[in-house]
Amino acid sequence: MGDPYPSAPGGLTELQERVRVAFWEAVRDGQACGATSLAAVLGCSHASVCSALQALVTRGYAPRRGSRSFLTPSAWPSMVPHEFLRPDAPGAPTTAQDGRRAEVVQRLAREEIAAQRPVSVPILPSRDPSLDDLRARRREDTHRRAEADTARLLVPVAVHLPGPIGIVHMGDPHLDDDGCDFCRLERHVEVIQQTEGLFGANVGDLQNNWVGRLAALYGEQGPTAREAWLLTAWLVRAVPWLYLVRGNHDCWSGAGDPLDWLVPSSHAEQGVMQAWGTRIELTFPNGRQVRVNARHDFVGHSMWNTAHGPMRAAQQGWRDHILVCGHRHTSGYGVVKCPATGLISHALRVAGYKVHDDYGGGKLGLPNQNVSPAFVTIIDPQFNDDDPRLITTLFDVEGAAEYLTWLRALRLRR
DSSP, X not given: OOOOSOSOOTTOXXXXXXXHHHHHHHXXXXXXXXXXXXXXXXXXXXHHHHHHXXXXXXXXXXXXXXXXXXXXXXXXXXXXXXXXXXXXXTTOOOHHHHHHHHHHHHHHHHHHHHHTSSOOXXXXXXXXXXXXXXXXXXXXXXXXXXXXXXXXXXXXXXXXXXXXXEEEEEXXXXXXXXXXXXXXXXXXXXXXHHSTTEEEEEOSOOSOOOOGGGGGGGGGSSXXXXXXXXXXXXXXXXXXXXXXXXXHHHHTTGGGOTHHHHSOTTOGGGOEEEESEEEEEEEOTTSOXXXXXXXXXOSOOOSSOTTHHHHHHHHTTOOOSEEEEOSSSOOEEEEEEOTTTOOEEEEEEOOOSBOOXXXXXXXXXXXXXXXXXXXXXXXXXXXXXXXXXXXXXXXXXXXXXXXXXXXXXXXXHO
């Protein structure tokens, strides 16, 4: 074919013009366009071709050496022949051809560099996703996380059972600890199973779950780690739960927590389970709504008030009917009334079932402030938020079950 290029620019020597034409022909044909390749094609010395290329670069008739692997359409419209890089010129190549040519030019540039080396190593595919794929995945992650967290700010729980109900807020069980009052725990489980309208709830630390350097403590207790999980599986499947909070001992399992499989989120009948805390809104058949804010612990501590944490939360804006926590193995109870709305909040700290503790009671000398391992709140949905009869708090599980049975019979007869 004839010379596809415009007439030679003025002021070029014969060698410079030959190098210019050979360079762009190499680009057009997908050949190597470096000084070594051009010298072989023209039959000239490498030094003279290098000098001519440098002159072309200086005058703007060829790209710099470092830019030759990035030849793209319209990259240098003032110097490049229109058949290659001017998209608005007659007979300009298509976008697909442009992309193919750019790939060819980059490949040839790499081959030219490789030809000067004693070995040639292929470019291996990357394990990393492309930037576009990575950004798309991060956008999807952001939307999924926001949707999940928003849904857990206040979990709606529909109560289909008419009349009053009771919630047994069980403190830290530590099922596998030798100091656990397991006999009492079993009695409470049986009471929940046998009492209509009575639901279980737990504020965390189902077992010791020793990890790291603390794993040595398994040598100082009876049940093994395997037996601890057998006991945990029994408890989480034994009663109808409203909520299960994972405490610090539970969260030590990390991302592979077996509780995620024992209490999967798809099994709604086993209650709401979240790490550190959960907030649920009970809606009764008559439309009454009661909010329960359960955490392993609330911020704040006072030597004068063991219920300081949940009471502080109620006073600082958490307008919930029941605020309950555990963690400290002490009992506490307080009532807070919102002066603006009249809502009465019951603040509870439940001690748990670990009644014998060589570390807390022995080494640290902490006083025994365990009133009851579990508190029971009886909710009578026929009363309003500002009525003290809406929620009754009892410290004896067996007695609370009897009271609930009597109250339900009374209300349902009407």
